[in-house]
Amino acid sequence: MTAKQADNTARRESIEFGGERIDFAVTFNSRRNLRICVRPDLSVTVAAPAGRAMEDVLARVRKRAPWIIRQRLYFEQFLPRPTPKRYLSGETFRYLGRQYRLKVIDGQGNGEAKLIGRFLHVRIPDRRDRDGIRRRVDGWYREHAKAVFERRLQQCHDVAKRHGVPMPSVRIRKMKRRWGSCTKLGAILLNSELVKAPLYCIDYVITHELCHLKFPNHSRGFYRLLSRCMPDWERRKERLEQVSL
Numbered sequence: 001m002t003a004k005q006a007d008n009t010a011r012r013e014s015i016e017f018g019g020e021r022i023d024f025a026v027t028f029n030s031r032r033n034l035r036i037c038v039r040p041d042l043s044v045t046v047a048a049p050a051g052r053a054m055e056d057v058l059a060r061v062r063k064r065a066p067w068i069i070r071q072r073l074y075f076e077q078f079l080p081r082p083t084p085k086r087y088l089s090g091e092t093f094r095y096l097g098r099q100y101r102l103k104v105i106d107g108q109g110n111g112e113a114k115l116i117g118r119f120l121h122v123r124i125p126d127r128r129d130r131d132g133i134r135r136r137v138d139g140w141y142r143e144h145a146k147a148v149f150e151r152r153l154q155q156c157h158d159v160a161k162r163h164g165v166p167m168p169s170v171r172i173r174k175m176k177r178r179w180g181s182c183t184k185l186g187a188i189l190l191n192s193e194l195v196k197a198p199l200y201c202i203d204y205v206i207t208h209e210l211c212h213l214k215f216p217n218h219s220r221g222f223y224r225l226l227s228r229c230m231p232d233w234e235r236r237k238e239r240l241e242q243v244s245l
Contacts, residue, residue, distance in 0.1 A: 013026055014218050015058060015061055015062050022069070029047060034046065034047070034049065038071035039075075041079075042075055087137065088104070097199070103119040103122070105122065107123050107124075113137055120137065122137065145172055149172060156207045156210060157210060163214075165210050165213050165229075168186050168187055168213060170189075171189050175193075179194050180209045182212035200236050210229070211229060
């Protein structure tokens with residue numbers, strides 16, 4: 001693209017600031033000044049003059065990151081909140097992108113939840129014990145998240161290691177705003193809620209964080225490596241954005 005050419009096709013970029021990731025869409029047009037907009041749905045868009053270097057755009061977004069975060073927090077209070085789970089038979093729960101219905105069964109047992117067909121069965125002495133049901137469901141998610149993430153990490157690393165990416169240690173915890181992150185010590189943190197997303201989205205998050213082991217920032221080198229490891233990462237990312245935390 002020359003300095004006089006415009007490109008109205010949105011290009012997706014992201015930066016890290018204060019442990020928080022800011023995703024945004026960039027378009028180039030004939031405007032004179034760069035404009036950053038935070039929308040009520042929490043999306044961030046950047047309109048930049050045609051010919052402006054992407055490094056300059058990223059630098060401006062980093063400079064404005066505190067304002068962007070404040071704006072998102074402001075709009076967030078007006079968004080509809082997810083209906084809290086009541087842990088009653090018939091409620092839906094997601095696992096690997098599919099929906100399953102909770103089925104609470106009276107009776108004694110080992111107290112573990114179990115997936116049978118399209119139902120998540122929980123056997124408990126007292127069906128009115130919502131906290132007990134919640135603990136069993138949460139325990140089931142933690143156990144399966146650990147197994148799924150370990151298996152997918154091995155598969156994703158089989159590709160990434162060809163490009164010199166080391167095998168990291170992995171920790172799982174519940175996070176409010178992020179699907180994953182990479183520590184300075186070379187460990188990967190994965191959100192336990194990620195196990196609710198489709199496998200190809202889980203693979204995207206893991207591969208994204210693996211690439212951060214070589215490139216801590218979202219530089220050109222990072223995106224080149226990500227594209228080599230996962231050529232269709234943009235399609236997977238768009239699908240993941242439809243999954244709510």
